[in-house]
Amino acid sequence: MIIRIVFLSLFLFLLPILSFPVIDGEDGNSPDTKPKPAPKATPSIFIMGKGEQSVTRMVDFMLDFNSKLDTNYLRKVLKIYISECTLEGINYDVAVCQMCLETGFLRFNGSVSRFQNNYCGLGAINSLAAGDWFGSMEEGIRAHIQHLKAYCSLEPLKTKQVDKRFHNVKRGIVFTIYDLTGRWATDPRYGDKIHYLIKKLYNH
Numbered sequence: 406m407i408i409r410i411v412f413l414s415l416f417l418f419l420l421p422i423l424s425f426p427v428i429d430g431e432d433g434n435s436p437d438t439k440p441k442p443a444p445k446a447t448p449s450i451f452i453m454g455k456g457e458q459s460v461t462r463m464v465d466f467m468l469d470f471n472s473k474l475d476t477n478y479l480r481k482v483l484k485i486y487i488s489e490c491t492l493e494g495i496n497y498d499v500a501v502c503q504m505c506l507e508t509g510f511l512r513f514n515g516s517v518s519r520f521q522n523n524y525c526g527l528g529a530i531n532s533l534a535a536g537d538w539f540g541s542m543e544e545g546i547r548a549h550i551q552h553l554k555a556y557c558s559l560e561p562l563k564t565k566q567v568d569k570r571f572h573n574v575k576r577g578i579v580f581t582i583y584d585l586t587g588r589w590a591t592d593p594r595y596g597d598k599i600h601y602l603i604k605k606l607y608n609h
Contacts, residue, residue, distance in 0.1 A: 446607065447607075448498065448603045448604055448606070448607045449496055449498070449499070450499075450581045450582050450583065450596075450600060450603070451496060451499075451580060451581055452495060452496055452499050452500075452553055452556075452557045452579060452580065452581065452582065452585075453494055453495060453496065453557050453558060453580075454494070454495075454496040455491075455496060455497075456487065456490060456496050456497030456498040456499075456500075456501075457498060457607075458498050458606055458607070460480060460483050460484060460487070462606070462609060463483050463501055463606065464476060464479055464480060464483065465609060466605065466606045466609045467479060467505065467510055467511070469609070470505070470510040471509075471510035471511060471512060474510070474511055479511070481542070482511070482524075482542065482546070483501065485542065485543055485546045486500055486501050486504070486546055486550075489546055489547050489549075489550040489564070490550055492550075492563045492564055493550050493551065493553075493554045493562065493563055493564070494554070494558070494560070495550050495553050495554060495557070498603060498606060498607075499582060499599065499603065500549065500550060500553060501606075502599050502602040502603045502606060503525060503549075503553075503582075503585075503599055504524045504525060504549065505602055506595075506598055506599055506602060507524065507525045507526040508524060515529070516529050516534060516535055516536065517529050517535060517536045518535070521535065521536065521537070521538045521539065521545070522538070522539040522540070522541060522542050522544060522545030522546075523536050523537050523538065523539060523545050523548075524545050524546055524549050525548075525549040525552065526590075527548060527549070527552060527568070527569075527570060528569075528570065537569060537570075539567065544567050547564060547567050547568075548567045548568040548569075549568075551564070551566060551567065551568035551571055552568045552570060552571065552574075555568065555570075555571045555572075555574050555576055556574055556576070556577075556578065556579035556584075556585070556588065556589070557577065557579045557580065558576070558577060559576050559577040574588070581596070582596045582599045582600055582603075583596035583597075583600075584596070585599070
């Protein structure tokens with residue numbers, strides 16, 4: 406009887422110790438302190454919507470393709486794009502990548518010159534057509550966004566119309582970047598090229 410009482414008392418004394426949970430690192434193994442990486446956002450191919458990338462990310466992305474760009478100029482361009490797109494409900498990731506394609510990452514080495522403030526090739530229907538001219542960077546970028554909205558939405562503009570060709574298109578017939586092929590440009594790979602740039606931007 407005495408032995409049983411001693412054994413029971415010892416068991417009750419050791420029970421809290423035996424059942425105490427093992428904390429990571431106390432079992433001889435180092436705890437995994439590395440934070441799990443956040444899942445990458447999935448780039449959208451829809452033109453109406455909200456952009457996701459920061460100005461800093463877009464600056465770095467564009468400098469990779471054109472290292473001669475002036476950073477202050479580039480930041481100004483991108484901030485105007487974000488502002489105009491936000492006003493009109495356009496996905497600025499898409500608009501910026503389309504601008505990169507149309508201007509050769511702001512090299513303007515095609516028929517449209519930098520002095521035209523034409524960031525999307527409006528009116529430049531072939532290599533001999535210089536396209537439309539705009540009075541300022543802000544006006545040219547606004548025209549780009551308004552022309553996208555003309556294609557993608559039936560909603561009225563939030564800003565004063567500066568796109569001379571706004572009413573030349575059938576409104577509300579475009580949804581994704583692939584729908585721009587054959588409408589914005591005759592290049593059969595136009596949508597593919599914009600999509601490629603969007604994926605590069607997101608994976609930068």
